[in-house]
Amino acid sequence: MLKYILKRLGSTVLILFGATLIAFIMVINSGDPLQDLREMQSDNVEFLMQERIERMGLDQPWYVRYWSWLSGILGCFAGSCDFGVTMSGQPVTPLILAAAEQSLRLVFVATMVAIVVGILTGIATAMRQYSLLDYVVTFFIFLFWSLPVFWAAVLAKEWLAIRFNDWILEPQFTWPAILTLAALLAIIVPLVLGGDPLRRIITGGIMFAFVCLVLPWMNAVNFMASPRLGVPIIIVASLVLAAGFTALIAGIRNRQVLYSTLLVVLVGIVAYYATWGLLQDPPGGWLLLGALFVLTVTVCVIIGRIVGGDARGQATAASVLTGVMMSILILLDHFMYHWPQLLSLKPRPIRTVGSHTPNLDSDFWVTALDQLTQLWMPSVLMALLSLATYTRYTRSSMLEVQKQDYIRTARAKGVNERTVVLKHAFRNAMIPLVTIVAFDFAALISGSVVVERVFGWNAMGNLFITGLQISDPAPVMAFIIVTGAVAVLFNLMADILYAVLDPRIRV
Template sequence: MGSSLLVFILVINSGDPLQELRESNAENVEFLIQQRIEFMNLDQPWYQRYWTWLTGLAGCVVGNCDLGTNMQGQDVGALVQQAAGASLRLVFLATLFSIIIGVLTGIVTAIRQYSTLDYAVSFLIFLFFSLPVFWAAVLAKEWMGIRFNNWMADPSFTWAQTGIVAAVAAIVVPGIIGGSLRRRLGTGAVMFAFVLVVMPLFDWLNYARQPQLGPLVITLLGVAVAFGLTALLSGLQNRRVLYSALVTVGLGLVSYYATFWLLLDPAGGWWTIFGLFAVAMLLAVATGRLLGGHARGQATAVSILTAAIYSGLVLLDHFMRHWPGFLSLKPRPISTIGSSSPNFAGSFWEVSLDQGTQLLLPTTLLMVVSVATYTRYTRASMLEAINQDYIRTARAKGVNERTVIFKHAFRNSMIPVTTIVAFDFAGLIGGSVIVERVFGWRGMGDLFATGLGNSDPAPVMAFVLVTGTAAVLFNLIADLLYAVLDPRIRV
């Protein structure tokens, strides 16, 4: 309440909302001035205007919110519903990808402290964190938007481009994997040859315009994920966990054919997809519990992750199948302005592709800044946990390194990172103001900037309300997650 009062006072004293009308030569200027005075309650004292807004907000308790009207007489509540949908979609995706990438990168750099990879990642993280968002947005528009659209008109790679990508892959991948000099040279040679074969093959298949995975590739990737997650979380010697993951892949293949025609044009849209995903998670849980034996906890976790990744691959396959149709409707797929293409008409998948390509540039920018934060905090927390006495005790008892890292160190290091997530989500909503202005998104950032520029308190107060509520809600979620991560907090 105190912050809302302070913001209200600052906004109403930041300028004159009637200035443009006083300078107008319109014949009905007096009517327009009187109309704006009524819309904004400018004939009332400031404290009465604030009390009117506060009582309207109190009506939300009984489901009758009244956030007032802006200077044009539009209902701010309706504007917030439209703007919040666009902003939360943008911020949620940026937060999700930032957590996944940042936490994984932080773990790897902590495990390989002071290595070449650690120094390279640290340099890139500090670089990304210090980038001016407005400048990075201009670069993203130019290289990821305009030039990519030009390339999509006739997508192909020259031998020079192929050689450069192959050389970069031959340097970067061995640096990430690590190992002895002989192992790195071997990995680099394999990656160099792999890129030299794959990129011309993609050109020959016209893969950029007609991509497709298909059930065979999805299943092979699913099997690789099953082995990888089992090796990472349990160890390949734990056959029950591996069998649970492989059975999950088999069920995924059956579900691919069972739901193929249903997903060609889902009647319920995203609700149908979310419902099928929930069913896949339930099947994964049942598989892990039934086949896991004494390791049913690990088997369930591996099965859930395998099912989630397999479901994502199936979803990606459907998007790829509709990519040619989307390009026929929108030859320049990456838009640099707006959250959706005006008057765009197509199937469910084509409309979703349009919305997804609109999300690409602003989400990437918000994600780059947050990844830097999550990486540094995860690395610092992991290093602190690894140096604790209980880690040395676990290693002295002969516990394998995988269990030490992921079961002991990682879980304890997530407590401070959870706190950062709670603040970062609300912070990203505030930070999206610049990104939304650059990319022409009609979201909460645009609502805030427009209201502040016009000295119009109602939209600004709505922005403060949404961000403040998000901050409180995510701090509550963080407090609940503390108890999940550390059983001692439950007591």
């Protein structure tokens, strides 16, 4: 495996070298970088032109200019990256680092949302092939897939930003809205869960009553302006997750797995109180949260291995999933705690332009909330556009795998359907999906150029388009090398994951 990885890294270097060489030649010949100066009537225009010629090396052969740029990129291996300077003399390195952080954050969030929702939807439709659920989901995912980005972005700005900002000033659910939402969920939830007609009627009635009780309660406590989960809700939700993951992975009667997940919930509640003061103003911000997340996963693995006994593999998986979801609930509770503070500084929390609010001077949580409110419109839009890919590939892969002999054998031996679907079918169906994830991530990076332009993000897309318009090669090449490196890295990860998902695959 190590030999294979080294080979792939070598081929990656050659691919990036060839791509940057071709792109550099095309960019420097795409226009006249002195065009704006030629149109000036200033007395010092000759001086300005000569200065730009020397700065950009326009008097040198193309291969000398390319080698000068490549030498700065190779300095990254020594810890001193130099992406060159723009036409105006501004260093590109700090620009591309700030822009890459915004673009990759957008693409990563959109990809994760699309993967989770798409895979779950694909499994559900494969298990209920040719049902009403299958037809309805197919219709909507292809509707999302066919939406023009610019038109969908306009709708998102209108309904997810402007209308929401108007509503959040006095966030109250009206009874017509409550009854409409309750009726929709009373239809959708039984459609997803399935069952006989009586079970669907009972499920729909429960959902209708639940919505009609919860939304008025949220009105009474002004939940949307001052939201909180609180310890009781976190405990109840965590216990439900623990039981759900246990039932899904090992069966609710497997006591060792159940005890592992319940112990994770207990440790999580203790950690909630122990870290509350530390997380009010976390030193290091996201770095500290990332370290705590790694610690959470480590503790969950230890609990699963120790308490799980003979079922330690299943206990570890259930414990990690329970711990991760509980961590998300705790993180959500902290964000909710600081939501009123954001509203006091920014009564209309969602801007239709930009990735953050300029000059917002506040603590970590408020700043992070501001970034998240600006992130959710473009990320949801990009996730919807990618949803069809993951849903259809998951559905087709699951249907193909279910026709295999080992699936029929497992069912004939009396293996329960949960084990057949999750352990035997889904794991093998994931193999083609790994390739799709790698390609889709690269496609989303290129697609984010349009989305960033529509939403006014000053990220890599803006650098790329501006550089092309004025024939400035440095920012364009920075965009190509960063996105190209991420794309080939994800393809390498996909090749490695093949052997992890299917032990029959050997490099």
